[in-house]
Amino acid sequence: MLQTARTTPPRRGLFVATILVGSFLLFLVQPMVARMALPRLGGAPNVWNSAMLVYQALLLAGYAYAHWLGRFALKRQAMIHLALLLVAALTLPVGLIDMPRIAGLPEAAWVPLLLGASIGPVFFVVSAQAPLMQRWFAAAPEAGAPWALYAASNLGSFAGLIAYPLLAEPLLSVRLQSLAWSGGFAVLVVLVALAGFSRRTAPAPVTQAHAAERIPGRTIGLWLLLSAVPSGLMLSTTTHLTTDIFAMPLLWVIPLGLYLLSFVIAFSDRRGPATVVSRVAPVVVLFMGSYAMLSNGSGTLWAVAGTCLLLLCVATTLHARLYDLRPGEAQLTRFYLVMSAGGALGGVFTALIAPLVFDWAWEHPLLVLAAALLMPLRPLLNWRDNADMEPGMARIALGVVLAFAGFLGWELLETMLDPEEVLFSLMLTVFLVGLGIMVMAWRWGFAAVLLIAMVGQGGFWTVRATLEHERTRSYFGIYTLRDDAEGRFRTLAHGTTLHGMQALDPAHTHDALTYYGPGSGVALALAAVPAIEGPQARVGVVGLGTGSLACRSQRGQDWTFFEIDPVVLRFSTTRQFTFLKDCTPKARVVIGDARLELAHVAPRSFDVLVIDAFSSDAIPMHLLTTEALAVYRRALTPGGLLILHISNRYIDLAPVVGANARASALMALSRLDFPEDEVRYTPSRWIALSADRAVLDRLARQHPDAPWSKLEERAPEPWTDDHASILPYVRWSRLTGNP
Known part of the structure; x- marks a missing residue:
């Protein structure tokens, strides 16, 4: 074993570079292909939903492939992976293939087929980079734990995501973008070859470790939940921001970037930042989560910043808990495979199921509540386990606190109707946050205070709009059809954007209004x-x-x-x-x-x-x-x-x-x-x-x-x-x- 350690040095920098390049290319190619598809497939949101499903499926397949490859010796793994990289290179440069429409095949099936055939080979093989390189890195006994390399992977993903709108799209044509990406792919192949060569003498996988570490089904289920909630919340935050708070182009980049950064913090070897975020996350969830049902278009940068802070804290906290539940290194690829499946489940719920089931972005407050039920809570006042207080008295005190929270929520709802009561509303919200902190010993009590704050912070009107059938939702957006209080006009709004208005007075019903x-x-x-x-x-x-x-x-x-x-x-x-x-x-x-x-x-x-x-x-x-x-x-x-x-x-x-x-x-x-x-x-x-x-x-x-x-x-x-x-x-x- 000592001889093996001497012949297979860690070479951490090489593996970090390989992971960074692979992740950078992976998140650069997604918006690039979407941009290429615009003229041919149109700008319908169902096209982007189909594209996201293709990406999620290919990512899951890549992680499954990396898990399967782990049964071979490192030398054999490197040979197989390099061979697949070279086969995928035959499909370069990246672009939509000239595939005719198949008669009788519905659009919902043809678009994923076209995208999968166009980008599938390279996306599949590059998506396996992060778990595969971590496994190869860990093959050197002196290398240490590989989990921080996953943080590097998400840092590369974040860089690729930001690089496209800021650099690639403004500076390069689509053709040059494709050629530049092909050059990056060539660099990746060289780095993978060097990484494989550095592990050429590594031993075969230790299969005994797999048998020794049996993972309970409950733990796997928890992995899925801790992965699904942040993934779904990232997409629901995008919908909530662009629909009901601040309809700003390019805003979708921010939630995805914060989601990726949460992995960087949560999987870092230095646990201090993740611990700090996890400690303050319950307070952020209580305060900013109270606005999760708001649908009146507040339209301020403060609302955007607060909503993004909520996403970052929740994603970091849940991913940090995921990190704490990680298995041994022998189960690394299985762990990432389950994480990928959880992320896909969160995406399917938010991008496909929610638009069919809900008339508004109800998935957003639901996911915030789910986060409150999953995140670690460290009570400041632990009434529940206090030896000096009888259990019955503790429950009575909890009931009193919840009743007072309900009263404050009602008062908050009343003050929302008066624009001059902003400071009073803020004070009531702070009091509700304090009550939520007091009952953190009871997780369901903590979630109940959060729900009360949501309803008081404008959620009542959102619920009423749903009950009165004012809204209609499709894959293209959320539409609100509403008559004004005086009964003069009927308006159609897409989130915060007015799309038209008609006078209800018969004498003016044919007047073309607004624009x-x-x-x-x-x-x-x-x-x-x-x-x-x-x-x-x-x-x-x-x-x-x-x-x-x-x-x-x-x-x-x-x-x-x-x-x-x-x-x-x-x-x-x-x-x-x-x-x-x-x-x-x-x-x-x-x-x-x-x-x-x-x-x-x-x-x-x-x-x-x-x-x-x-x-x-x-x-x-x-x-x-x-x-x-x-x-x-x-x-x-x-x-x-x-x-x-x-x-x-x-x-x-x-x-x-x-x-x-x-x-x-x-x-x-x-x-x-x-x-x-x-x-x-x-x-x-x-x-x-x-x-x-x-x-x-x-x-x-x-x-x-x-x-x-x-x-x-x-x-x-x-x-x-x-x-x-x-x-x-x-x-x-x-x-x-x-x-």
Whole structure:
């Protein structure tokens, strides 16, 4: 054994580098392939759900492969793994394969098949890196425990995740990204070969250890839960933030990054940071977890920071408990296999089951409560086991505390209706946190105080909205249909973003409100269409919403709507919004991704095309590239009019449109509308484009009192399917609340 130790030195740096490179590539390729898939598969969320399922399945398969490989001697493992790496290299560079659609195969099965066939080989073999390299590292008797290498793995994953939006996407085209990734894969193969060579004399696996350490089923079940809850909470935090708190692009990166960082802290050899986080986590869960049922769109950076702090504390605490329950090194790959299965279960619950079962992001408070039931609790006041207090008296005291917590929760609910009672609400929340700390000796009592705080902190109104069926949920989002207190308007909101409004007064029920008021660019353009394109113009609209634009139609025109979400169409067909039925009853509605559907219409099918897909805060990038403009131009007549809606709180799209218009030989006019009636109408910006300058000249002359201006903004480069990034156009000042 001593001789073996001398011939197989630890070489910790080599293994850390191998793990870092593998994890970096793994999390870099995920957004890269998603970006590649946009033009071909569209931007439907079910495509991303399918992609995430493929990634989770491949990750689980990679961990299972690493576990299976452990039965061989290290030399044989290295030979097999290197052979698979070289076979996978034959599929490079990364990209979607040219696979035709299979007749009769549903989209839900075809998309995972396409993605799996395109990225499956490299993703599978790279995903095995972390557990496999840890096992090889531990084969040297003097190497020490390998668990800290898992922290290095997640550090590499975090770096890859951040590198894509910050470096790869802004600086490199999709083709260059693919080539650069292939270069990184070559480096990984060399590192794996060196790591395998350094362990060439290591002994065969010690199978006796497997037999000696029998893991109870209860422990395996606990591993699954401790892995599933943080994974699900990471996804639910993303949904909760982007839907109900702060609809900011790129926000999804933050929860995933914090989730990865939690592994770095929890699996580190230095236990101090993990211990500190675990000690403060119950307080954070009580305070920030109380906001988990809030659905009124608080929209502040403090709310975002608090929600992210909650995720980091919960994930670190549960992963630290997972670390404390780790088995011996002989069971390393089995441990990671169960962890991967738990992560996949959490993802399936949040990404697939929850949207089908719940009308709102109820999975988020449920997972916070589950975390409260799983995290270690170290009571400051241990009434339960206090020898000086009778058990009966302890239970009575617990009941009194819970009753007082219920009273404070009711008071908190009352103060939420008054904006001037912010400080009093904060004080009540702090008192509830104190009561939760007092009952930490009873885990269910701790969870009960947390639930009371959730309901008092706005959860009551969220529950009421569910009971009154105000919300509808699909894979595309959470929609809230609500009449105002005075009964004047009915609104449709997607999270915090208003998607349309209709007046309930019969005299004004056909008025186009919000972004479509009389001074808006689209209203002016549609009013001018008979003079520009003739009385029988064919009009296409991308984005149905409430159907407001239908009532901008005129006699003799032929209208077609393109809408990605069938649920949105249902609001119009059930007459919850009557614009479509009343104003364009013969209009066609095409369900699907607009760019893909427009690519299949006959050339010159429309005289006017309105693209109204940018009013929310998520940018469907593939609808605004030069290739997308080519699709629109093909669908338009040579003298057709293209109208783009680019109103957005956080992204300045005007320079992008200006650069794309110039690259596509299109002229462009801009219309900024700041209506005086801020109750009925919303500020908006619309861009009119045409290949015929005379068309825009006639448009500008139609309404001299509502002037259009020449679009002067220009990005340095146009957006293309191969290269586009929203990062340079983010209005960073808006994130802090400045105009």
